[in-house]
Amino acid sequence: MSEILETLTYYFSFPFVRYTLLVGVLIALCSSLLGVTLVLKRFSFIGDGLSHVAFGAIAIASVMNLTNEMLIVLPVTVVSAILLLMTGQNTKIKGDAAVALISVGALALGYLLMNLFSTSSNVSGDVCSTLFGSTSILTLTESDVWLCLVLSVLVISVFLLFYHKIFSVTFDETFASATGVRAQLYNLMIAVITAMIIVLAMNLVGSLLISALIICPALAAMRMFHSFRAVILSSAVISVVCAVAGILISILFSTPVGSTIVAADIAVFLVFWILGRVTGRSKA
Amino acid sequence: MSMQLSCENVTLGYEGTVVTQNLSFSVDSGSYLCIVGENGSGKSTLIKALLHLKAPVSGKITLGDGLKQKEIGYLPQQTIVQRDFPASVQEIVLSGCLNRCGLRPFYSRAEKKLAEKNMEKLRISELRNACYRFLSGGQQQRVLLARALCATQKMLLLDEPVTGLDPKAASEMYELVAKINREDGITVIMVSHDIGAAVRYATHILHLGQEPLFFGTKEDYLKSDIGRAFITTSGGDRHE
Numbered sequence: 001m002s003e004i005l006e007t008l009t010y011y012f013s014f015p016f017v018r019y020t021l022l023v024g025v026l027i028a029l030c031s032s033l034l035g036v037t038l039v040l041k042r043f044s045f046i047g048d049g050l051s052h053v054a055f056g057a058i059a060i061a062s063v064m065n066l067t068n069e070m071l072i073v074l075p076v077t078v079v080s081a082i083l084l085l086m087t088g089q090n091t092k093i094k095g096d097a098a099v100a101l102i103s104v105g106a107l108a109l110g111y112l113l114m115n116l117f118s119t120s121s122n123v124s125g126d127v128c129s130t131l132f133g134s135t136s137i138l139t140l141t142e143s144d145v146w147l148c149l150v151l152s153v154l155v156i157s158v159f160l161l162f163y164h165k166i167f168s169v170t171f172d173e174t175f176a177s178a179t180g181v182r183a184q185l186y187n188l189m190i191a192v193i194t195a196m197i198i199v200l201a202m203n204l205v206g207s208l209l210i211s212a213l214i215i216c217p218a219l220a221a222m223r224m225f226h227s228f229r230a231v232i233l234s235s236a237v238i239s240v241v242c243a244v245a246g247i248l249i250s251i252l253f254s255t256p257v258g259s260t261i262v263a264a265d266i267a268v269f270l271v272f273w274i275l276g277r278v279t280g281r282s283k284a
Numbered sequence: 285m286s287m288q289l290s291c292e293n294v295t296l297g298y299e300g301t302v303v304t305q306n307l308s309f310s311v312d313s314g315s316y317l318c319i320v321g322e323n324g325s326g327k328s329t330l331i332k333a334l335l336h337l338k339a340p341v342s343g344k345i346t347l348g349d350g351l352k353q354k355e356i357g358y359l360p361q362q363t364i365v366q367r368d369f370p371a372s373v374q375e376i377v378l379s380g381c382l383n384r385c386g387l388r389p390f391y392s393r394a395e396k397k398l399a400e401k402n403m404e405k406l407r408i409s410e411l412r413n414a415c416y417r418f419l420s421g422g423q424q425q426r427v428l429l430a431r432a433l434c435a436t437q438k439m440l441l442l443d444e445p446v447t448g449l450d451p452k453a454a455s456e457m458y459e460l461v462a463k464i465n466r467e468d469g470i471t472v473i474m475v476s477h478d479i480g481a482a483v484r485y486a487t488h489i490l491h492l493g494q495e496p497l498f499f500g501t502k503e504d505y506l507k508s509d510i511g512r513a514f515i516t517t518s519g520g521d522r523h524e
Contacts, residue, residue: 040369161389168379171369172360178335179383179435180354226415227372 004252011251019140024243024261026152027204028213030197032239033159035218036232037170037190045096046084047214049103050198051207053080055131056106059113070147074199080106081195085187131208140203148200155193162186167228204243205258216265217242223269223276238268286349288313288439288471289334294343296329302341303329309490309499313349313438316465316472318482320514321492327475330492331443334473349438354383357436357470359428361443367417373427374412377403380434395434402430406460422453429460439471440464446478454478458485479515 011017031047038046057076061069084098114127159166168176169186177183201210217239221231246261290310297303303326311317319327332338333345336353347353357380380402381395391399403409406426411419416427425445432440442461446454462485465472476482482489489505491498497510505511 040365042365163389164379164382164385164391167371167375168382171366171371171376171379172363174337174360174363175358175431175435176379176382177337178354178356178358178360179380181382222370226370226418227413228370228375229372231370 007252008248016140017251019142019145020257021244021247023140023145023148023200024204024247024257025240026148027197027201028217028239028243028261029236030152030155030193031201031210031213032217032235033156033232034190034194034197035214035216035239036221036228036235037166038194039215039218039222040170042096043085043099044215045099045103045211046081046194047198047201047211048208049084049099049106050077050081050195051202051210052103052107052110053077054199054202055207056110056113059110063113063117070199074196077199078192078195081191081198082188085191085194086184131206144203148203151196151200155197158189158193162189166190171228205261209258209262212262212265213239216262216269220265220269220272223272224279238272239265242268286313287311288347288349288351289473290346290348292344292346294333294345295341296326296333297341298329298338304492307343307492311439311471311473311488313471314465314469315487316462316485317474317488317490318486319473319475319490319492320477320479320482321497325492327492328443331441331475334441351438355436355438357432357434357440359425359432359440359442359445361447362424362428369416371416372413373403373408373416373419374399376416376427377408377430377434380431383435399430399434402433405433405464406430420453421449422456425449425453425457426460429457433464433470436470437468439473442472442474444475444477446476446481454481461485483511483515 012021038044054073054077057073058069060076061072064072066072080102084102111127165176165181165186168181169183169190173183173187176186197214198210201213205213217235218231220238221235225231225234242264243261246264247257249255249264250257250260287310290308292308294307295302295305296307303324307330309317319330321327329338333340335356335358378391378396378399381391381398384395385391400409403412406429408423408426408430411423411427416424419427429440429442429445432442440461445461446457449457458481461472461474464470465485474482474486483502483506486502488501489498489511491505491510491514498505498508500508506515
């Protein structure tokens, strides 16, 4: 036990490890808040789709030799999120098909571009770290942390200020707009913060595993809790606990950060699922 | 009684197809209008137009008697999303007050009281903390009706409120709506397949088709050819 503590104290004397923990907790918190809404709106796969778009954008940025990838990644992802979430019911290509199309399309294009115009000697290494997050979380600069901090505060305050509106728009969009709530505006807002969270989370878990960060805590919480508020709160707690646990475990056992966090999320989901069954809280 | 809502020469349709045209009718405060008609006769499109969710192809829909657009309490048909939605009854009923909030992020005490009052009125107070998805069909509809009542003091618009309910729950629902109409003086506009209930509770009937087939009071409808034909073929009156 003391050995573990010693190792952790040793690692936490490095600022970049502390940054990792801070950024991890913030991203986990934001993604779980939004995850509940996205799962209920039947947009579980939006995280996957958008993160692949972001992957494509990173490829474009590195081909263009941009020093600050964010300049291109964030706008491209936000626009795609708006297109996907705003399409609604009346389009020719339905929501899930549109997500799938954009997702694989961007993934393929991104990989193609990276191969054709490779600027680094280790393309597959670059691709792997973008897809699975691997080491980039441990190489965060101070400015990355600040960006993450600002965006997280923004997301959390928007969520708190518009909590009741988000509930109403998620539960019943038609009723909301019939009674004068500007549902389209709130959908747009949800789309924009989703995109921001995904761009942030790419550093942590990589673009393949983002969906897990968004949907697992929400699904776990829904096994056990029956009011929107309780689901949101417990989903946030689950997500933060899993992120912290995942980061600590990955430090102690030198496992990849992203997949360790996701494994923790999956484990909690399984526990909650079984508990829900056993206690009969998830009947019906 | 004063005119609360009127349609003049309204044509409804979507994507270039006209569903119904030359539609003119008006609704007075405190009356109970039932909209009947076959599937595809434009009942849902008319509802969307009345709620300003979809503009009519042509014609004019006006509100009167101080009724504001966002003050129409709407009871929509259930969506798939709602069936397994983790929300308590109280949360859903309260969300009907949202049109009073504006930019204020939280509900005021008055709004919480209003939600409480409407839950009592619809006898769902003891279900306050129950999860919506575990309720019976009839209870779910009462929750949504309570929410609609929070959004309005003047007019309720109900879209097929008894779909999927068993006969007992259906007639309870009708009685509740009739009571709200009678005692609180709230205007009711109901879209229904159930012609029996329509002629039993409504004061006015609007029968939709390619052309509007009938609009007038219930008594006139029962005497009209179209009314008699429709009642016989639908075999209504199962609530008598």
